[in-house]
Amino acid sequence: MSNFYFIDTKGNKTYETSAYQWIGDDGELLDLWFKPKISQEKFHQKKFSLWRYLEFLPLNEAKELVSLGEPITPLVEITFLNGFTAKIKQDQLFPTGSYKDRGAAVLISFLKMLGAKHILQDSSGNAGASIAAYAAQAGITCEIFLPADTAPNKILQMQAYGAKIRKIEGDRAATAKATLIAAKGKVYASHSYNPVFFQGTKTFAYELIEQLNFIAPKAVVLPAGNGTLLLGCYIGFSEMYESGLISQMPKLVAVQTSACNPLYRKFFGLNPMEKINKTLAEGIAIPDPIRGEQMLEAVKKTGGTFISVEEEEIGATWKELAAKGFFIEPTSAATIAGLLKYAANTADSSETVSLFSGNGLKSSDKINQIIFNS
Ligand SMILES: Cc1ncc(COP(=O)(O)O)c(C=O)c1O
Structure with a gap:
């Protein structure tokens, strides 16, 4: 049984977690309701990575974690x-x-746990690179929407991980708009919408x-x-x-x-x-x-x-x-x-x-x- 669920930010409506649910039915932002029981003894003493805190992450039903070897940063x-x-x-x-890898490691592990096979995401840089890398590691196909003038090295990095790149003319807001249209009914691995x-x-x-x-x-x-x-x-x-x-x-x-x-x-x-x-x-x-x-x-x-x-x-x-x-x-x-x-x-x-x-x-x-x- 899950000990977490999505709740809209007005606190009215709750949703069972699903890979497809990244926004409330009436357009409200979602938060994750999750109250892990925290104690020092629950820190995984043998793992020197962010998985040291696994007990406090909403991944209790995950059969496998998607990891690229996240360090404890000095x-x-x-x-x-x-x-x-x-x-x-x-x-x-x-x-x-x-640091976006912190979010991507947990979000992609979560989406994999929920059976996602294809995701999309929008980013002007690092979040896209993180999501693309962890999707590659998870065997999930990935499409990234980005402004056409995104730094070439960052685009190259996403392409290297096998992500399909969708360049959108105009500013960051134009990219966000195009993504929201494309994300309907899809798994949108958004670093700002998805509370995970x-x-x-x-x-x-x-x-x-x-x-x-x-x-x-x-x-x-x-x-x-x-x-x-x-x-x-x-x-x-x-x-x-x-x-x-x-x-x-x-x-x-x-x-x-x-x-x-x-x-x-x-x-x-x-x-x-x-x-x-x-x-x-x-x-x-x-x-x-x-x-x-x-x-x-x-x-x-x-x-x-x-x-x-x-x-x-x-x-x-x-x-x-x-x-x-x-x-x-x-x-x-x-x-x-x-x-x-x-x-x-x-x-x-x-x-x-x-x-x-x-x-x-x-x-x-x-x-x-x-x-x-x-
Ligand atoms: C290097 C770097 N620092 C900081 C940020 C700020 O991001 P946020 O406010 O979403 O944590 C970003 C976002 O892309 C980033 O790439």
Whole structure:
């Protein structure tokens, strides 16, 4: 018997989990109702991967897990040029080069458990690469919709995994629209609609707390695009807090860029954005995140805040980290620029943690711009 089900975000209607159910019948977003019983003894002591937390994932009926060898990502202490020191989780070390593998490993295992044979997904980059890789590993065929101007290296990576690519002219919203039409009656392995993706990203919170000897940090600084990590962290920290495993909820600090900061503006009651500008941080340039209200609520409930960073700060932070030997995606440098800004404006920024969300190897176009101004 399943101990989880889908529930619409207004809380009115519940649905048995099915691979085809990624949205409520009346168009409501779905959450997963799942209350795993959390205790330290249930951590799988012999598995040094995200499957260490398998007991807390909605996979109790899975005959096999779809895995590419997800590491426990190192928590590295870095001292920045301004003297500030923070612990940074190295999520760029995942098999496809980003933390999205956390969500994809769990979502594709879940869809396989439910019998999916073909999936579709839309993404402008890393989520598509993750879903394509895990679908390949699972023997599930996969179609990815993406904006025609997506970074060529990211398209190449998805093609390499055997995904069928559907390039859509226009902006990210045009791709989302085309996908929603194509997804009717199909298995839509969406990283923002399907709530099971967030069950995977919540493993970031579990790992972090274990690495910190079960003492919650005061704040965690996270990217805020579609909120897949932010909301996953909110779920994970809440589960641990409610079960008494940690004694405080970390503040969630969400980073956007001035080029595209719809939630930052809402949070501080500013006028809405008029247009999106070009940004080095393509991964968080989401003008209308579908779970935006949930993201705002998670930040508010934890006493956190939003930070908006400038292009110059992203470039300078990227260069500072590269000079230390870290080759990360410019989107990841935006998060770290946000961390530095948060630290500079917060009385007690000790015990603040963040992450490198993606590997630089597939962002040569943006990195060229940073290094050579081209
Ligand atoms: C490298 C990287 N960092 C951060 C993000 C932000 O994503 P989200 O807010 O959905 O967690 C993305 C999204 O694609 C990404 O690729």
